[in-house]
Amino acid sequence: MIRERLHCELLLAMVMAMAMAMVEKTSSSLLLLLLFDLFLSICLFAKLDASVDADNAAVERFRSYLVIPSVHPNPNYAPAVEFLLSQAQDIGLDAQTFEFAENKPVLVLTWKGKNPLLPSVLLNSHMDVVPAEKEKWKHDPFAAVLDEKGDIYARGSQDMKCVGMQYLEAVRRLKAKGFKPLRTLHISFVPEEEVGGVNGAEKFVPSEEFKALNVAVVLDEGLASPNETYRVFNGERSPWWLVIRATGAPGHGSKLYDNSALENLIKSLDLISSYRASQFDLIKEGLAAEGEVVSVNPVFLKAGTPTPTGFVMNVQPSEAEAGFDIRLPPLADPVAFDKLIAEEWAPASRNLSFTFKQKVTVRNKKGLPCLTATDSSNPWWLLLKDSITKAGGSIGQPEIFLAATDARFVRDEGIPAFGFSPMANTPILLHDHNEFLNVREYLKGIDVYCEIIETFSSYGGPDDQSKTSSHTEL
Ligand SMILES: CSCC[C@H](NC(C)=O)C(=O)O
Ligand SMILES: [Zn+2]
Ligand SMILES: [Zn+2]
Numbered sequence: 001m002i003r004e005r006l007h008c009e010l011l012l013a014m015v016m017a018m019a020m021a022m023v024e025k026t027s028s029s030l031l032l033l034l035l036f037d038l039f040l041s042i043c044l045f046a047k048l049d050a051s052v053d054a055d056n057a058a059v060e061r062f063r064s065y066l067v068i069p070s071v072h073p074n075p076n077y078a079p080a081v082e083f084l085l086s087q088a089q090d091i092g093l094d095a096q097t098f099e100f101a102e103n104k105p106v107l108v109l110t111w112k113g114k115n116p117l118l119p120s121v122l123l124n125s126h127m128d129v130v131p132a133e134k135e136k137w138k139h140d141p142f143a144a145v146l147d148e149k150g151d152i153y154a155r156g157s158q159d160m161k162c163v164g165m166q167y168l169e170a171v172r173r174l175k176a177k178g179f180k181p182l183r184t185l186h187i188s189f190v191p192e193e194e195v196g197g198v199n200g201a202e203k204f205v206p207s208e209e210f211k212a213l214n215v216a217v218v219l220d221e222g223l224a225s226p227n228e229t230y231r232v233f234n235g236e237r238s239p240w241w242l243v244i245r246a247t248g249a250p251g252h253g254s255k256l257y258d259n260s261a262l263e264n265l266i267k268s269l270d271l272i273s274s275y276r277a278s279q280f281d282l283i284k285e286g287l288a289a290e291g292e293v294v295s296v297n298p299v300f301l302k303a304g305t306p307t308p309t310g311f312v313m314n315v316q317p318s319e320a321e322a323g324f325d326i327r328l329p330p331l332a333d334p335v336a337f338d339k340l341i342a343e344e345w346a347p348a349s350r351n352l353s354f355t356f357k358q359k360v361t362v363r364n365k366k367g368l369p370c371l372t373a374t375d376s377s378n379p380w381w382l383l384l385k386d387s388i389t390k391a392g393g394s395i396g397q398p399e400i401f402l403a404a405t406d407a408r409f410v411r412d413e414g415i416p417a418f419g420f421s422p423m424a425n426t427p428i429l430l431h432d433h434n435e436f437l438n439v440r441e442y443l444k445g446i447d448v449y450c451e452i453i454e455t456f457s458s459y460g461g462p463d464d465q466s467k468t469s470s471h472t473e474l
Contacts, residue, residue: 054173055439055443058165058169058172058442058443058446059146059152059439059442059443061087061165061168061169062144062152062161062162062165062169062442063144063146063152063154064083064144065080065083065084065156065161065164065165066142066144066152066154066155066156066157066161067142067143067144067154068080068083069142070127070128070129070156071128071129071130071131071132071142071155072128072129072130072131072194072195073131075127075128075129075191076103077103077104077105077127077128077191078103078105080127080189081097081105081107081127081189084107084109084127084164084168084189085097085107087168088109088168090172091168091171091172091175092175093109093110093111093171093187094109094110094111094112095107095108095109095110096108096110096209098204098207098209100199100200100203100204100207101192101199101203104191104192104199104200105191106188106189106190106191106200106204107127107188107189107190108186108187108188108189108209108213109168109186109187109188109189110184110185110186110187111171111175111181111184111185111186111187111457112181112184113181113182113183113184113185113457114180114181114182115182115183115460116184118182118183118184118216118460119183119214119215119216120183120184120185120186120213120214120215120216121183121184121185121186121215121216121217121219121453121456121457122185122186122187122188122213122215122217122218122219122410123167123185123186123187123188123218123219123449123453124187124188124190124201124218124219124220124406124407124410125160125161125163125164125167125187125188125189125190125220125221126160126164126189126190126191126192126193126194126200126201126221126406127161127164127189127190127191128191128192128193128194128195128200129155129156129159129161129194130155130159130194130431131155132155132433132435133433136433137153137433137434138153138434139153139434141153141154141155141435142154142155144157146439149438150438150439150440151436151437151438151439152436152437152438152439152442153434153435153436154435154436155435156435157435157436157437158224158421158423158426158428158429158430158435158436158437159221159430159431159435160221160421162421162423162437162442162445163221163421163422163445164187164189166422166442166445166446166449167187167449167453168187169446169449170446170449170450170452170453171185171187171453173446173450174450174453174454179454181453181457181458182457182458182459182460183216183456183457183458183459183460184214184457185453185456185457186213186215188204190204190406193405193406196358196360196404197406197409200406201406201409201410202409204409205406205409205410205412205413206409206413215410215415216380216415216416217380217415217416217417217418217456218407218410218415218416218417218418219417219418219420219452220405220406220407220410220417220418220419220420221405221406221407221419221420221421222401222418222419222420222421223401223419223421223423223428223430224421224423224424224426224427224428224429224430224437225396225423225424225425225426225428226425226426226427226428227424227425228394228424228425229394229395229396229424230388230393230394230395230396230420230422230423230424230448231395231396231399231420232384232395232396232398232399232418232419232420233291233398233399233400233401233405233407233418233419233420234371234372234373234374234381234398234399234400234418234419235291235330235362235369235370235371235372235400235401235411236291236330236362236400236401236402236403236404236405236407236408236419237291237295237327237328237329237330237362237400237401237402237403237404238327238328238330238332238334238360238361238362238404238408239325239326239327239358239359239360239403239404240326240327240328240337240356240358240359240360241323241324241325241326241356241357241358241359242323242324242326242341242345242346242354242355242356242357243321243322243323243324243354243355243356243357244265244268244321244322244323244324244345244346244352244353244354245319245320245321245352245353245354245355246261246262246264246265246268246319246320246321246350246351246352247261247318247319247351247353248260248261248262248263248264248316248318248319248351249318250315250316250317250318251315251316252314252315252316253313253314253315253316254314255316259350259351260316261303261316261317261318261319261320261351262303262316262317262320264350264351264352265303265320265321265322265352267350268322268345268346268350268352269298269322271344271345272296272298272324272345275294275296276295276296276297279293279294279295279296280293289399289400290402291329291399291400291401291402292329292331292400293329294326294327294328294329294332294337295325295326295327295402296324296325296326296327297324297325297326298322298323298324299323299324299325300321300322300323301320301321301322301323302320302321302322303317303319303320303321304317305317323357327402327403328361329400330362330369330370330371330400331369334361334363341354342354360404360408362408362411362412363412364411364412364414365412365414370408370411370412371411372411372416372417372418373416374398378416379459379461379462380416380418380456380459381398381416381418383452383455383456383459384418384420384452384456386455387448387451387452387454387455387456388422388448388451388452390451390455391447391448391450391451391452392444392447393422393424393444393448401419405419407419421445422441422444422445422448422449423437423441423445424441424444425438425441426438426441
């Protein structure tokens with residue numbers, strides 16, 4: 001469409017030049033001037049035409065990645081890796097594939113810097129996506145439909161195949177313009193982030209293979225922003241997935257007696273509910289940001305004596321269970337929280353027991369909370385802010401990510417890491433139905449990464465200190 005408009009404008013310019021020359025009986029020098037002007041316009045339009053072609057090609061490559069169904073519960077990573085390897089070959093990047101668990105490949109692409117001894121820059125993304133309920137979507141979640149508004153609908157369009165491809169497109173563009181990095185740049189594509197990274201980043205980051213990359217700073221996923229300002233994250237909350245189990249004597253449905261399994265579990269639900277409200281109030285009253293409070297949400301309830309058509313209505317069950325997704329901010333005290341669970345939410349004195357399906361505590365080796373510094377002590381933060389601004393973007397105050405990302409494993413190792421996905425003017429639709437990203441935002445994000453990569457990989461600063469001084473230990 002842009003190309004057609006350009007052609008119309010070009011035609012119009014030619015007609016106007018000829019008409020002016022004829023009507024005003026222009027002298028030959030003026031006519032020459034007009035012809036020169038016309039020549040310049042043609043050059044400009046040809047250049048614009050070429051950039052429109054390049055943008056279209058970039059969008060098509062993004063869509064090709066999106067249609068690869070690397071989806072849980074059993075993602076097949078081979079087609080995604082094959083596609084990314086073909087991209088690497090096309091761009092001219094070195095590639096290594098590691099397997100820390102069977103059929104869970106980690107792909108690392110490398111653009112060697114002029115000084116490979118300097119610690120490197122690592123851009124990470126995960127290849128896996130969460131499942132999608134196809135029938136509840138406007139378009140097939142694995143067809144990457146591009147609609148008339150320029151929105152691309154696909155699972156992974158925001159989370160986070162966009163980012164992985166934007167890294168590659170930015171490198172493609174920088175290589176084409178002859179840029180040569182000073183520091184080495186690595187781009188990793190990891191599996192299994194959506195299920196906790198146990199067979200992905202959790203094994204990769206502490207490995208010898210990772211150490212050999214000599215990483216100074218990492219970029220990983222962030223979130224879309226519904227307004228003009230990009231969001232950036234320098235820490236994240238720790239997921240604790242708690243299951244409380246209640247037992248008690250069964251009894252007739254008509255009888256009032258103490259300590260039934262459900263009565264005890266409901267008491268816990270009441271306490272947890274009040275705690276939840278107190279945390280939510282802090283957000284509602286503007287006293288804390290979402291990432292700074294403890295969130296606790298019930299995610300399942302299991303009780304009752306089943307029948308083929310429902311539940312027995314006159315038996316009080318002898319067991320019941322409830323599951324909670326709890327997220328602890330970096331400054332919360334995990335020991336105090338353990339105590340709260342053991343003594344108030346699930347005490348043995350009320351015939352309750354508890355287990356964790358997931359219990360991550362984002363702490364460094366000294367047991368202190370990990371936050372990547374966002375002040376002048378961290379050159380990478382300053383460089384990130386500057387390059388986003390230089391690319392014409394605006395960036396908000398650093399935030400704590402509500403959920404968990406692979407960046408936690410990196411921060412754990414004392415390496416600064418930022419969560420950043422350049423998607424402004426975009427509703428947050430990760431894990432939602434009808435996840436989409438507009439082509440304009442996708443392309444703008446490539447411009448942003450061009451600046452970031454150019455700036456980060458040109459930085460020759462005090463590398464020996466970058467790993468320690470830029471990491472806050474509170
Ligand atoms: C705890 S492992 C699961 C990881 C997932 N991450 C995101 C970004 O949704 C989550 O926080 O639930
Ligand atoms: Zn993600
Ligand atoms: Zn996700």
